[in-house]
Amino acid sequence: MTLLFTQNKIGTLTIPNRLIRSATAERMAKDDGSPLPTMVDLYRNLAAGGVGLIITGHFYVHPNGKAHPEMTGVYSDNLIPGLTLLSDAVHKEGGLIAAQINHGGMNSSAWHDPIAPSEVQLPSMEHPAREMTINEIEETIGNFGQAARRVKEAGFDGVQIHAAHGYLISEFLSPITNKRTDYWGGDFDRRLNFLREVYVSVRQNVGPDFPVLVKLGMEDYPENGLSAAEGAAIAAILEAMGMDAIEISSGIGKPGVGSIHKGVRTEAEEAYFRPLATLARQATRLPLSLVGGMRSRVVMESILSAGDADFISICRPLIREPNFPNMLKAGMIERSACLSANNCWAINAGDGIACKCPR
Numbered sequence: 001m002t003l004l005f006t007q008n009k010i011g012t013l014t015i016p017n018r019l020i021r022s023a024t025a026e027r028m029a030k031d032d033g034s035p036l037p038t039m040v041d042l043y044r045n046l047a048a049g050g051v052g053l054i055i056t057g058h059f060y061v062h063p064n065g066k067a068h069p070e071m072t073g074v075y076s077d078n079l080i081p082g083l084t085l086l087s088d089a090v091h092k093e094g095g096l097i098a099a100q101i102n103h104g105g106m107n108s109s110a111w112h113d114p115i116a117p118s119e120v121q122l123p124s125m126e127h128p129a130r131e132m133t134i135n136e137i138e139e140t141i142g143n144f145g146q147a148a149r150r151v152k153e154a155g156f157d158g159v160q161i162h163a164a165h166g167y168l169i170s171e172f173l174s175p176i177t178n179k180r181t182d183y184w185g186g187d188f189d190r191r192l193n194f195l196r197e198v199y200v201s202v203r204q205n206v207g208p209d210f211p212v213l214v215k216l217g218m219e220d221y222p223e224n225g226l227s228a229a230e231g232a233a234i235a236a237i238l239e240a241m242g243m244d245a246i247e248i249s250s251g252i253g254k255p256g257v258g259s260i261h262k263g264v265r266t267e268a269e270e271a272y273f274r275p276l277a278t279l280a281r282q283a284t285r286l287p288l289s290l291v292g293g294m295r296s297r298v299v300m301e302s303i304l305s306a307g308d309a310d311f312i313s314i315c316r317p318l319i320r321e322p323n324f325p326n327m328l329k330a331g332m333i334e335r336s337a338c339l340s341a342n343n344c345w346a347i348n349a350g351d352g353i354a355c356k357c358p359r
Helices: 037-048 077-092 134-153 168-173 193-206 228-241 274-283 297-306 316-320 324-329
Strands: 008-010 013-015 019-021 053-055 097-102 158-163 212-217 245-249 288-290 311-314
Touching (some): 077 097, 158 193, 193 212, 212 228
């Protein structure tokens, strides 16, 4: 019996299969962050395609955390009606949807005065980021909580906290970008305080039964960054805190190396973050979702049967073929047609993500 199309739970939420649409920026929002009609269509089609749970692209919790143009916002109650259109579209197709909330930190758009736990300039940055004040830290924690409240009020089925890929929470976790000596940084335990307080703020705003997930960057690419062992320790702490599920990914990248590996063509090249999931599984019994280049049924089933993860997170196959889950379930295909070329990004403003590879 296939595990891929059996149900499983994340907190109070029953997911009909083990396929999760992993967050990827849609670039389908207006200047104020409100979704365009094309974004509603995107999620309607994903839900109709049979994926068990959709996680949206990252929503910025405050204008100073906007990471790129056409990014969706969740920083104001005025945005709730537009976000409700997204959840309604998914629910009408029988699907489930969680919203990912984020602050860009040092990776915020240059015109927003980038901020970080400590003053930092990395090779990948166009502009240096300045150190956050205590007031800014406390205000940002509140912004995450209020964003989660809006997500719930907009009818979403859960919320995911983005703590990966070198964005603000990831920066607080990493010794590369967090060199503070106060409550918010220094040793390993204090570097976790920002994430702890964000979780508390989120939980207070959504209540005990609303699913709260986290995307965790378990390991930084640069030397002297967050180690995989530290990432596993964080996974155990997240369970003790009350988190409902963890999606395993990477932390701070370096130029040319990040969370997306190009050119995945063989089964051996898939699941490139699987070793991190194996470490996390040793540290926690929370539901784990693994992202990172899964393209074939055999690899997905192997991960699930080994217990390395409970869910498989994919996105680029769903950009190429939104109905990939339905085709896989029906036995029509055994592997995604995605070429892992990463030719998904919008060329012109408002185009949004779409597969631009040859068919």
